[in-house]
Every structure is written in structure tokens, then in C-alpha cells.
Amino acid sequence: MPINYYIFTALALFSIGIIGVLTRRNAIIIFMCIELMLNAVNLLLVAFSKMQLEDMNRGILKIANNGTDAQLFVFFIMVVAAAEVTVGLAIIVMMYRNTHSVDVNFLNRLKN
């Protein structure tokens, strides 16, 4: 499978996440769209970690173990995302307790 298909898939997922962040007002949905963007990046990193050069005559040129670092990077992204979600959801719960809504537009009074 050429790398282009993975790039376009990840780009489409990332753009869907951006459109979700821009069009929704529910704080939880915005948070979920951020998770979607993180996963698009993860998919792209894993695809790049398995990328190999293909020679027309000799077939696939094997490069040993060059993608291990990328997959560990994906693992650490997942770890950080899990920590981020716990704190973010705690903040959203606190915001709901104060305003009785998850609408992010209620937070615009922070600007004064």
C-alpha cells in the first residue's frame, strides 16, 4: 500500500477533528475532537514507521528496526493523552458545576 493513502486518510481524520472543534459548542464534543486529531497523528506515525523503499528491480529494501522509535513515540502520545483527559474532564465537570452548562460560549466572561 503506498504511503499516500495513509497520509490522505490521516489528513481527512485530522480535518474532521478541526471541523468538529470549530463547529460544536459542547465542551465534551470539542474534547473528543481533539482526541480524534491525536489519533490521526498516531495513525500517520505508525504508517511512517512501517515505510520502506521499494526498488523496481530488487523489490522491497529491508531496513531493520528503523520504526521502533516512532511506535514508542505513539505509545507516549497515548500516555500523555490519558493524563490530559483526566484533568480536562475534571475541569469540564467543575465548569458544569458552576454554570450548569457545557456550552463553551458561557466562558466568554473570562475575558473581562
Added chain:
Amino acid sequence: MNITHILFWILTLMALGSALMVITSKNPVYSVLFLIATFFAISGHYILLNAQFLAIVNLIVYAGAIMVLFLFVIMLMNLNAETEPQKNKWLKFAGTIAGGCLLLIMVAAIKDADAKSTIVLMKQGETGLIHNLGNVLFKDYVVPFEISSVLFLSAMVGAVVLGKKE
């Protein structure tokens, strides 16, 4: 068109369709369920790429833990389609245009890149196996691994402090 390519297209369609449903469905509970479907599709991609460890970690951490946390918070706040805040039509339109422009520009920039000779190795390769990853993780990446445990501890303390009623 062998079975790997067919599986790739099925998983891609499933991921993109569920991701679209995440941002279009009115009820937040449906959004969470569709996001879980997206994560399952991405895990399927990882299995196709022979990244078995990441596929399992993705299922356990994202679909298992994070999404249950989201679902729990939504149930706690009793959110549904009626209480869903709506942006006005023009803001939605502008957001969609902006995201679509980003996609268009990135695709136009990457379309002509010379990637014809690079392929993604599927269903083979030792890179994603847990033996290989564990060796590197506990030899070269021990310090970030331990730091991430401190990060988890601080996130846990932070969540408790934020969630506590004062």
C-alpha cells in the same frame, strides 16, 4: 486487489464515516459511541500494519478507559440532544469551510510529492511486536517511561483536587 487492500479500504471508510458521525450527531452519547467505532477502525489499521502492541494499547487505553470516562461524565451531567447547545448556522458554515480549506491545501501540497517508490509494509515486519518494543522501551527510553509515571500521578492528584467540592 487482494484481501489486505480490501480490509484497508473497509477500515478507512469505517474510520472516516464514524468520525463524521461524531461531529454531526446531536446526542453526545452517540458521539462517544461513534468515536469508539473510530478507535476500533484505527486499531484495525494498526493490526494491518503489524503493530500489534499499539493496537491492543489503543483498544485498552482509548476505547476501554478514556471513552468510558467520557461516557461516565456525560451520564453524570445528564446531557442529551435537547440540552445540546447549538451554534448559529453561519458559524457552522464558516467552520466547515475553514476545515475544508485546510484539507484542500494539505492535499494539494502533498499530492505531487514523490512518494511513488515508498510503500508501507503490511502484515509483516518485526517493528511492532512487543518483544522488540519492550527491549527498546526499557533500555533506551527508561527515563521518559518513569517520568510518564510521575505525570500520571500528578494528573491523578490534579483531577482529585479539581473535582473536589470546596
